[in-house]
Amino acid sequence: MLELLNNLVFGLGVAITPMNLMLCLIGALVGTLIGVLPGIGPVATIAMLLPITYGLPPVGALIMLAGIYYGAMYGGSTTAILVNIPGESASVVTTLDGFAMAQQGRAGPALAIAAIGSFFAGCVATVVIAAAAAPLTSIALLFGPAEYFSLMVLGLIFAVVLAKGSVLKAISMILFGLVLSMIGSDLETGAGRMNFNIPELADGIGFVVIAMGVFGFAEVLRNLEQSHNRDIVNAKITGLMPTRADLIQAAPAIGRGTVLGSVLGILPGGGSIIAAFAAYTLEKKLAKDPSRFGRGAIEGVAAPETANNAASQTSFIPLLTLGIPPNAVMALMVGAMTIHGIVPGPQVMTKQPDLFWGMIASMWIGNLMLVIINLPLVGVWVRLLRVPYRHLYPMILIFCCIGVYSVNNAPADVYMTAAFALVGYWLVKHDFEPAPMLLGFVLGPLMEENLRRAMLIGRGDATVFLTRPISGTLLTIAAILLLLSVLPTLRKKRDEVFVE
Amino acid sequence: MRIMSRLVGLLAGAALLAHAVPVAAQAEYPARPITLIVPFAAGGPTDIVARIVADHMSKTLGQQLVIENVVGAGGTTASTRAMRATNDGYTIIMGHMGTHAASVALYPKLAYHPSKDFETIGLAAGTPILIVARKDFPAKDLKDFVSYVKANADKMNMAHAGVGSVSFTTCLLLNSLMGVKPTAIPFQGTGPALNALVGGQVDYMCDQIVNLVPQIKAGNIKAYAIGTPERNPALPDVPTSKEAGLPAFHAVAWNALFAPKGTPKPVLDKLTAALDKALDDEATRKRLFDLGSDIPGKDRRGQEALSKLVTSEIDKWSPIIKASGITQ
Numbered sequence: 001m002l003e004l005l006n007n008l009v010f011g012l013g014v015a016i017t018p019m020n021l022m023l024c025l026i027g028a029l030v031g032t033l034i035g036v037l038p039g040i041g042p043v044a045t046i047a048m049l050l051p052i053t054y055g056l057p058p059v060g061a062l063i064m065l066a067g068i069y070y071g072a073m074y075g076g077s078t079t080a081i082l083v084n085i086p087g088e089s090a091s092v093v094t095t096l097d098g099f100a101m102a103q104q105g106r107a108g109p110a111l112a113i114a115a116i117g118s119f120f121a122g123c124v125a126t127v128v129i130a131a132a133a134a135p136l137t138s139i140a141l142l143f144g145p146a147e148y149f150s151l152m153v154l155g156l157i158f159a160v161v162l163a164k165g166s167v168l169k170a171i172s173m174i175l176f177g178l179v180l181s182m183i184g185s186d187l188e189t190g191a192g193r194m195n196f197n198i199p200e201l202a203d204g205i206g207f208v209v210i211a212m213g214v215f216g217f218a219e220v221l222r223n224l225e226q227s228h229n230r231d232i233v234n235a236k237i238t239g240l241m242p243t244r245a246d247l248i249q250a251a252p253a254i255g256r257g258t259v260l261g262s263v264l265g266i267l268p269g270g271g272s273i274i275a276a277f278a279a280y281t282l283e284k285k286l287a288k289d290p291s292r293f294g295r296g297a298i299e300g301v302a303a304p305e306t307a308n309n310a311a312s313q314t315s316f317i318p319l320l321t322l323g324i325p326p327n328a329v330m331a332l333m334v335g336a337m338t339i340h341g342i343v344p345g346p347q348v349m350t351k352q353p354d355l356f357w358g359m360i361a362s363m364w365i366g367n368l369m370l371v372i373i374n375l376p377l378v379g380v381w382v383r384l385l386r387v388p389y390r391h392l393y394p395m396i397l398i399f400c401c402i403g404v405y406s407v408n409n410a411p412a413d414v415y416m417t418a419a420f421a422l423v424g425y426w427l428v429k430h431d432f433e434p435a436p437m438l439l440g441f442v443l444g445p446l447m448e449e450n451l452r453r454a455m456l457i458g459r460g461d462a463t464v465f466l467t468r469p470i471s472g473t474l475l476t477i478a479a480i481l482l483l484l485s486v487l488p489t490l491r492k493k494r495d496e497v498f499v500e
Numbered sequence: 501m502r503i504m505s506r507l508v509g510l511l512a513g514a515a516l517l518a519h520a521v522p523v524a525a526q527a528e529y530p531a532r533p534i535t536l537i538v539p540f541a542a543g544g545p546t547d548i549v550a551r552i553v554a555d556h557m558s559k560t561l562g563q564q565l566v567i568e569n570v571v572g573a574g575g576t577t578a579s580t581r582a583m584r585a586t587n588d589g590y591t592i593i594m595g596h597m598g599t600h601a602a603s604v605a606l607y608p609k610l611a612y613h614p615s616k617d618f619e620t621i622g623l624a625a626g627t628p629i630l631i632v633a634r635k636d637f638p639a640k641d642l643k644d645f646v647s648y649v650k651a652n653a654d655k656m657n658m659a660h661a662g663v664g665s666v667s668f669t670t671c672l673l674l675n676s677l678m679g680v681k682p683t684a685i686p687f688q689g690t691g692p693a694l695n696a697l698v699g700g701q702v703d704y705m706c707d708q709i710v711n712l713v714p715q716i717k718a719g720n721i722k723a724y725a726i727g728t729p730e731r732n733p734a735l736p737d738v739p740t741s742k743e744a745g746l747p748a749f750h751a752v753a754w755n756a757l758f759a760p761k762g763t764p765k766p767v768l769d770k771l772t773a774a775l776d777k778a779l780d781d782e783a784t785r786k787r788l789f790d791l792g793s794d795i796p797g798k799d800r801r802g803q804e805a806l807s808k809l810v811t812s813e814i815d816k817w818s819p820i821i822k823a824s825g826i827t828q
Contacts, residue, residue: 047542047569054555141699185573187686190606190663199580199611202573322698323714325691331541338548338710341790345714409570410577445688453685457657457701 004131011130011357014059015365023060024362027067028369032377035075038216038396040403041088041208045072046332048406058340059355063362065336069329070366073312074118074374077305081110082381083396085216089207089442090272090308092435093280095215097293097300107382108240110301113250115374116242117306121258122367125313128262129320130360133349136314137321140266145453146464150474151267152447155274157481158281159439170436173427177440178447180205187449188456200412208407210441212400213420214427214434220393221425240378246298253283253299254306261310266318271326272311273442279307313363320356322346529589529767530563536757537568537582537593539575545710545791549625549755550594552787556778561770574664575599576607583612587760589767592621596755601813602669605821614758614814619768620806621757622775626794629670629727629751630712630738633704634697635720642724642744646678649704656682659693659702667693670706670727670751672820677748697721708753709734709792727751734792752794754813756806768803776801 014020034045049068053061076087081098094114101110128136143151160170183194184204195201242250257279264275283303284293293300318326323345325331337344342352349356387395404417427434458464466472538550547569554565570578579599585591598606600614612618631642639645649656658675660668667690675681685702687693690711696702698720709726713734716723725744726732741749757775759768778784779795788795799805 050542054551141695144696144699144701185663187662187688188684197609199573199577202577203571318695322695322720324695324698326695328541331544331689331691335542335544335548338791339551341787346718346720347714408572409568410572449686449688453687456683456685459683 007353007357008130008361010353011359011361014354014358015063015361020060020063020358020362021365023056023064024067024365025369025373027064028071028366029373031068031071031073032075032078032370032373033071035072035087036078036381037075038079038083038085038087038212038400038403040072040406041076042069042072043088043328043332044208044403044407045075046329050332050336053336054339058337058342059358061336061340062333062355062359063366065333066359066362067366067369069312069333070118070122070309070363070370071373073309074115074370077114077118078111078381081114081301082107082385083216084219085396085400086211086438089211089438090276090304090312092211092273092438092442093276093304094301096280096435097295097297100294100296101298101301102385104296106239106296107385108378109242109246109298111378111381112240112375113242113246113298113302114305115371115378117250117254117257117302118309119367119371120254121261121306121310122313122370123364124258125262125265125310126360126364126367128314129317129363130357133317133321136266136317140318140326142470143267144468145450145457146468146471147474148267148450149447149454150465150471150478151274152443152450154474154478154481155277155443156440156447157478158274158277159436159443166431169432173432173434173437174440177437177442178444180210180437181441181444182448188452200410200416204445205416206404206407206413207438207442208404209413209416210420211438212404213417214424214437216396216400217417217421218424218428218434220396221421222428223389223393240382241375242298250298250302253279253303256282257303257306258310261307262314264307265311265314267326271315272308273439275307275311276304277439279303309367316359316363319344320348320359323348529770530561532590533564533566534561534589535568535585535591536565537570537578537585537591539570539578539593539595539599541571542567542569545627545708545753546594546596546755548710548791549627549788549793552784553624553775553778556781556784557771557774560774560777574603574606574662576603576610576612579603579614580611582758583617583760585760587619587762587764589759589763589771592757592759592771593618594624594755595758596666597753597813597817598664598666598669600756600758600810602664602817602821604814605818606664606669615807615810617761618758619761619763620803620810621759621768621771622801622803623754623756623796623806623809624775625779625788625796626752626754627708627710628732628792628794629666629706629753630709630716630735631674631704631706631724631727631741631749632697632712632716633722633724634700634702635722636700637703637722639724642739642741642746645704645724646746649678649680649682653680653682656680656704657685657702658682659685659687659696659705661687661690661693661707665690666753667705667707669817669821670753672824673751673817674706674749676820676823677746694721706751713792725749728794732792732794733789754794754809756809772803 031045034040046068053064076091077094079085079087080091080094081102084095084099086092086095098110156174159174183201185202186193260279261275264271280303283299284290315326318324319330325334334344401414404413424434454464536554538547540546551567558565570581575598582593603610639648658671660671690707693705694711697705715721723738725741726738727741727749731740785795
């Protein structure tokens, strides 16, 4: 304990030089500003800003990059709340209640609670990393293909619970998402699948393309038909900050979200997105009146935002302790480290303690900066909603296009986004919800890959999913959840959960 | 973007006409920043080599080399784009073993031919390939490894980073040398594959040295051999494949600069000279060596050496890939 404290103080000493504080602030600010552009999530933001860190000393560069990362993550949530466009996969859930709150004129409290929840989660997750990075890593290594597959099954069952309308429609949307995710190349043989020999489809469809299309563009289309219904502009904006009642309502959700996020974040791959969905599902299940969810429940914003921030922070654990990047953002971080002559790996902690502990301390400072930057910015963002639609919509479309293009520098992605706008519009018109589809789309490849890996390693023996303890447990939980929603005796109760 | 560059082109053309100095631009190359296309994501081994080399080349040329990461289809999307770019020297590409050699056999419908559709600038730096296994793999050296894999071929799980990746093609080479066909477990990229190896879920893989050094030093995985003629300073204890008894396993993921076909010779020469200077620069060399890179000696540099390398690499990989039956 004392050692932990010493290490943290040492880290703070590294991070709190005026230079590093400044870099952290710039990183968080720039990350927020760029992350707020729809379509430009953390990966694109870091990729774009990576070169500006080359001239800095390594510790400073990493502190700045970490700031950019948190800033961009938070920026992604801002667009989810304000204009119903998730900046990255983990903020898909935030659109559900965040945008509903914005439509009721409560964008301010939604943004503020997201910042406050994220800060709380950041503080806790920093301590988790400092105290338990090494043991947590060994848990992550226990997760083999079979375990990941079972985790994804559990994740998809969460997605059913997310739906606020018909269960059948939710399931069909998940399946639609799974099918979309299969477009591209076969993992094992490299053969093209459902890509009609179109080279642009060889690697499948990007998340940003679908998210911008069905959320961003479709939202614009839908609003164009309602020339008189301009609820965001006309709704009276009731206060920028959450009220006491809001805080009391959100506090337990923030606590639970932090725990879920911290635990799931260490798992490479879909950790942060599953954390966000799981936290939302948990709140909806625990709520006295689940029907408020999807219509602007503040817990529906607080829980996933907290969970995804906790997860995005603990996702540094495999990188810091093992040197293996668990996701695309972390892979960029590895690139940044290697360019600065640091080879990330198990030795970083002992060989470069200033870097290791400085970075951990800077995570906490970065989260603090985010609150400092974002609470005053809430007013600015909310005012943005007062921009007349005839100006706002072309702007959203243009920024979406820039965002979509910037991910792969591919014009074809922009055309595909336009096509998905029509799909999204049709779906919304027929009461299909896009969120379960996106979850299916994001988790689909992970599920398929791990299923096939587990079957390959098990030489076709499907019982591995049940005989491996962690995998078996996860599948049991999934089965229980499914059973709960199928059992006829519980039907009435379930209907209350699912149907408005 | 395309429209933008066309507009810029039109404007530039108009400006030239107005001043009536149509030939002056050529002599002053480079007059504006040069786009260097990297066919893989930022932060990967090819991207890092490109950025380190481009950093020094920018100083020599007096113009910034702007890196544009274009990912997709094993780097062939980027290479197709580079092939179609205007051949004025303002768009070049950092090709590698996959995009400019293995791709010929992997993608029968490839839109370009590595040696016919590109001008060579020069070999940049390569990343040696290592044969590694999980830390409790029961073999003390490469000979043991080979006999163990042969004896237990049906139980072996070999990891790779995706069909067409460097780790995939080099493992095909290794397997064909050993005469085995183990179960290949595909992963999306090197990170997850390495994770599974450290976790002991798979038995062995081949991968680029950059990713592996820290794991080998920490004892998380075992290294049996390196696919270069000399040992690597980053891992002095790891024998070369020749020393370890498998000399035919010669594998380096080379990276090299290419320009679209028809790029003027004087322009190419300027780029070649700038690359050469970068590879001689002490600071640049140190950065590359720290990564475990293989920096080409004078005899392997330049346009002609690269042309020969491309031809020989296509000849080397094509039969191995065709024999495996995998094409995209």
